[in-house]
Amino acid sequence: MKRLLLLTLATLLGLATISLAQTPGDEPPPIETATAVDQPAEHQSPELIATPETPAPPSEVPAAPKGQLEVHIIDVGQGDSIFIRGPEGQTMLIDGGSEGTGALQYLQGQGVDHLDLMLATHPHEDHIGGLPAILSAMPVARVVMNGQPTTTRIYERLLDAIATAKAEYQEVKRGDRIQLGSLTFDVLHPAVPTGPNLNNQSIVLRLIWGQVSFMLPGDAERETEGDILASGQPVAATILKLGHHGSRTATSSAWLKAISPTVAIYSAGAGNSYGHPHPETLAALSTAGVQVYGTDVSGTVVVTSDGAGYSVATAKRNGPRAPPAAPQPVPPAPAVAPLPPAPSAVAPAVPAPTAAPAPSADLALQIVSVSSPVRPGARATLTAQTTPGAQCSIAVQYKSGPSSASGLEPKTADASGNISWSWTVGSTTTPGTWPITATARLGGNSLTRETSFVVAK
Amino acid sequence: MKQQAVIDRFEDGWAVLLIGEEERRLNVPRKNLPRGAQEGHWLQVELEGDQLLSASIDREATEQARQRVMEKLERLRRGEHLQG
Numbered sequence: 001m002k003r004l005l006l007l008t009l010a011t012l013l014g015l016a017t018i019s020l021a022q023t024p025g026d027e028p029p030p031i032e033t034a035t036a037v038d039q040p041a042e043h044q045s046p047e048l049i050a051t052p053e054t055p056a057p058p059s060e061v062p063a064a065p066k067g068q069l070e071v072h073i074i075d076v077g078q079g080d081s082i083f084i085r086g087p088e089g090q091t092m093l094i095d096g097g098s099e100g101t102g103a104l105q106y107l108q109g110q111g112v113d114h115l116d117l118m119l120a121t122h123p124h125e126d127h128i129g130g131l132p133a134i135l136s137a138m139p140v141a142r143v144v145m146n147g148q149p150t151t152t153r154i155y156e157r158l159l160d161a162i163a164t165a166k167a168e169y170q171e172v173k174r175g176d177r178i179q180l181g182s183l184t185f186d187v188l189h190p191a192v193p194t195g196p197n198l199n200n201q202s203i204v205l206r207l208i209w210g211q212v213s214f215m216l217p218g219d220a221e222r223e224t225e226g227d228i229l230a231s232g233q234p235v236a237a238t239i240l241k242l243g244h245h246g247s248r249t250a251t252s253s254a255w256l257k258a259i260s261p262t263v264a265i266y267s268a269g270a271g272n273s274y275g276h277p278h279p280e281t282l283a284a285l286s287t288a289g290v291q292v293y294g295t296d297v298s299g300t301v302v303v304t305s306d307g308a309g310y311s312v313a314t315a316k317r318n319g320p321r322a323p324p325a326a327p328q329p330v331p332p333a334p335a336v337a338p339l340p341p342a343p344s345a346v347a348p349a350v351p352a353p354t355a356a357p358a359p360s361a362d363l364a365l366q367i368v369s370v371s372s373p374v375r376p377g378a379r380a381t382l383t384a385q386t387t388p389g390a391q392c393s394i395a396v397q398y399k400s401g402p403s404s405a406s407g408l409e410p411k412t413a414d415a416s417g418n419i420s421w422s423w424t425v426g427s428t429t430t431p432g433t434w435p436i437t438a439t440a441r442l443g444g445n446s447l448t449r450e451t452s453f454v455v456a457k
Numbered sequence: 458m459k460q461q462a463v464i465d466r467f468e469d470g471w472a473v474l475l476i477g478e479e480e481r482r483l484n485v486p487r488k489n490l491p492r493g494a495q496e497g498h499w500l501q502v503e504l505e506g507d508q509l510l511s512a513s514i515d516r517e518a519t520e521q522a523r524q525r526v527m528e529k530l531e532r533l534r535r536g537e538h539l540q541g
Binding site for chain 2: 081199249
């Protein structure tokens with residue numbers, strides 16, 4: 001059975017944090033090697049490694065990853081909650097939305113019965129409100145926070161729930177790494193445990209998975225973005241979770257330029273009181289050619305990656321939102337089927353989460369392979385698997401705009417659902433990582449999958 | 458009727474208050490809060506529906522909450538909850 005991807009997807013006392021530190025002078029621990037990949041998930045424990053005395057070496061050299069990584073930006077209305085399923089089945093939750101906004105139900109719908117790691121980026125109610133119920137409902141091995149307290153009851157209830165759950169409690173800061181099986185999260189922020197602005201104490205994480213990377217900045221605002229850039233830490237990422245729900249208080253032009261994402265995803269509630277995402281943010285992303293997804297229009301957004309490419313799937317609507325700078329208003333979400341399953345080597349078959357409507361048509365689309373890297377002047381091929389008879393189209397977006405190369409014409413899938421396109425990358429094509437969007441249509445439904453490929457120098 | 462509230466956060470011109478025991482969320486214009494009000498401050502508020510009639514910083518309640526959470530946080534940091 002195919003798995004349905006729910007996609008649709010005060011300054012208080014600055015007391016010393018618990019010591020995670022190695023003794024000064026120790027070499028930073030190596031990134032876990034591939035042998036860890038073969039361990040059963042049950043035996044994996046998230047390990048936290050702090051190297052406060054020695055800056056972490058940049059983890060820019062991708063190890064050859066195995067399996068699938070899933071990053072689910074869960075639709076929790078106005079709040080943040082991100083579920084990560086690692087290639088060995090590791091489970092991690094970053095934030096839990098406000099209380100009662102569905103993060104727990106989403107996890108249960110995904111068949112998640114325990115969390116190896118729960119991380120709260122910062123203790124605002126729209127990020128931690130849903131966490132106590134999850135701690136009560138399933139085993140949680142470890143909870144990671146930034147050490148910044150606040151005085152709300154929901155924060156106090158979170159501390160109580162961590163104690164009751166007997167979860168290990170740890171705090172992280174800049175230069176630390178969080179190891180979760182074969183996944184390594186670099187902690188870019190905060191540099192100090194407490195500060196006057198809770199958003200700007202957010203734990204900012206960068207995850208590199210083969211050729212695909214993620215920037216997860218919590219509610220970090222421009223001041224923090226500038227601080228991270230000034231620290232010299234690498235920030236480039238394929239996928240950017242927009243800071244602070246797409247607010248104009250985050251996503252500075254310098255931050256956007258340094259990260260240079262292909263895809264940006266924000267979490268915000270439809271019709272929220274704060275105007276998130278702000279038009280300025282969307283306009284800047286549009287100008288930069290970044291594909292934008294938001295939980296307010298798309299529902300839960302799921303990025304799946306094998307480390308070579310990635311696909312984006314949404315619960316309510318296919319494809320990125322329309323550019324905000326366009327003169328036309330954003331059209332209403334078309335009535336399309338939610339996405340069918342994406343194959344996953346690790347995920348068990350699970351029932352459809354309650355938040356996801358049942359698919360109304362059996363339309364599938366999965367990008368099987370894409371040539372990458374490709375030199376200018378060389379041939380590239382993308383193969384995909386879809387529903388037999390589906391009408392399929394492809395768009396390759398270079399710096400100069402969409403490719404009009406011969407070979408990229410729309411096609412109809414064969415009786416086995418196989419489809420492929422081959423084209424020549426122009427000899428003057430700008431090197432870089434360029435997005436490719438494939439769309440399948442059948443019986444009034446459509447489905448879009450995205451990946452990217454590298455044009456080498 | 459005066460009620461207790463706590464400032465969870467500021468969002469642009471809004472303050473997000475959590476009202477009462479059940480921490481009902483309420484957005485109020487930031488300018489309607491007393492000068493110097495910060496995230497984490499406890500307030501005594503007077504509401505008519507969702508309209509904020511008055512607000513004052515409750516420094517004693519703030520300090521009590523601060524001490525309570527710090528004790529709980531320190532216990533987690535020391536790992537006391539993992540023992541026994």
